[in-house]
Amino acid sequence: MAQARIGLIGLGTMGAALALNIAEKGFPIAVWNRTTEVTRRFAAEAGPLAPRVIPAGTLEALVAAIARPRTIILMVPAGEAVDAQLDALAPLLEADDLVIDAGNADFHDTNRRDEAGLPFRFLGMGISGGEEGARHGPAIMGGGAAADWDRVAPVMTAIAARAEDGAPCAARMGDAGAGHFVKMVHNGIEYADMQMIAEVYGLMRDGMGLEATAISRIFEGWNGGILSSYLVEISAAVTAARDPHTGAAMPDVILDRAGQKGTGRWTAIEAQHLLAPIPVIEAAVMARNVSARLDERDAGQARFGAGAGPCALEPAALEQALIAGKILCYAQGFAMIGAASDSFGWTLDLPQIARVWRAGCIIRSTMLNDMAEALAEDPGRNLILAPFFAELIDRAMPALRQVVSQGIAAGHPLPALASGLMWFDMMRTARGTANLIQAQRDFFGAHGFERLDGIADRHGPWGGTD
Structure with missing residues (x-):
């Protein structure tokens, strides 16, 4: 069997559209969904793109179908589902394999996963454009190590939307959760x-x-x-x-x-x-x-x-x-x-x-x-x-x-x-009214304030302050 360039887990609306986009751009893709019937139906309905779609009946079969070093995109609900999927992949992947969380993740979760020392490479990636964008060209915001982004950039820039000047709307934003933060x-x-x-x-x-x-x-x-x-x-x-x-x-x-x-x-x-x-x-x-x-x-x-x-x-x-x-x-x-x-x-x-x-x-x-x-x-x-x-x-x-x-x-x-x-x-107001708030804070809590005239006294002449 010909090996896939990339794998994708989660064939919901966005995942299915993204998988077809990847296949259409010439990249063989292995796909797996927790519900086997969803995977089978997706492959059967891929039409002229079917030769580039490799349906996997199990997670192990998905991993085996992808060329090393492997790259797998997760299109599963944010939160616990991502953690569960990462745990399931851990014994099946090697250190140089790369997993990309392309869902609507909380960037704090992406930071946490990046810092946890996963047994494989990891990217967080924001994708915008809805189903239509995922299918025909989304905006892509990557977050993680530059070397990991460079590895998948040929695929991401190929499937991304193009601005009027022809530039792909896909780029690495920064480390860890930067991509999900920007999204x-x-x-x-x-x-x-x-x-x-x-x-x-x-x-x-x-x-x-x-x-x-x-x-x-x-x-x-x-x-x-x-x-x-x-x-x-x-x-x-x-x-x-x-x-x-x-x-x-x-x-x-x-x-x-x-x-x-x-x-x-x-x-x-x-x-x-x-x-x-x-x-x-x-x-x-x-x-x-x-x-x-x-x-x-x-x-x-x-x-x-x-x-x-x-x-x-x-x-x-x-x-x-x-x-x-x-x-x-x-x-x-x-x-x-x-x-x-x-x-x-x-x-x-x-x-x-x-x-x-x-x-x-x-x-x-x-x-x-x-x-x-x-x-x-x-x-x-x-x-x-x-x-x-x-x-x-x-x-x-x-x-x-x-x-x-x-x-x-x-x-x-x-x-x-x-x-x-x-x-x-x-x-556009150079001098607002926060001066009164500072006076109030000093009055009830001795919090002090800065003066306009440079005098060192930081408290007002009201009782209860130092």
Whole structure:
């Protein structure tokens, strides 16, 4: 039997799509799933790619089918399932074999596994793009030793999405959990981007009284400009779709309770540990949590009345508000990645990350080309201070203020857009109000403070302090 170049464990939606992508790019692949029937059916349905697919009935058969030194991709649920699979592989693999966890792992778990001294080589790899991306070209974010990434780079760059300039959207981010960390922040930005688009959709639907088809045309128009992105593109598509059962606009028959797999929440939690402010992402996570509280929301409306009323806004103002919100959100995300780079010693390449996100992933957008250029000019500078984006903000900020103020005045919930605006106003205020907080802390806890005039006295003239 011809030996496989690579193996894959876990033939769920993403694993099956990725395996077909690998086979299509010319690499023989051995596959195994815990349920034997799933493996058999996958191989039987591989069509013209079947000659490059080697189905394995057992884990031992999978290992035997892969050429040494072996490389095996895990596409199993994050957490205990990964640990169990690593334990099962340990007696079957050799020291030079490489296992890649390509699931949505918590980067702390990836760090732990890397530090545990596994009896084989190990990479953590973030993959973005959903089923379509996995099948035809995802964005790939690797984490682990450079030599291990170099070993699999020919396969990963071959299956990855290609940006407009032809560059593959696949790269090593750094050591250990760096790849999964970058993927986590990607997902946090994804939460925020989706939430801001949804907030603008709500203003058009409930504030301006537009039907879904009219909203779709507006989204479609925006996708031809600076907001060109996958999420705006699919927003145009879903608002244009009709329900085959009722003929109604598809969004109008969908319950407004958003699901989540936890990566956005992980981003918000980790940002607190890193002292990295990401209020737009945190607001998006909060909004998903609130969306799940259907009974409480019904009770709230019954008691206080429906909040959303008409507001006189124009699509052009909403477009500019969304441009500003997007820049502010991405600026926060890249600043968080920079903080992690310093904290974990990863030396994360921010321009490279922006380039990897240009295609294949859910947050891919035209704007990422300019972000990559701005970050390359000065990786340590906050993105809002880069001349290109500062000028965009200058033009778009009046619209963001108008949209947020009028929307809130009319009772529309705009948590992400409003959080972005508040963060921006704090970032452009050289002297804020934390001086009063420091005085309060010194008053009740003798915590001390720094003075503007350089006098050495670090406490105020109130009782109870030293």
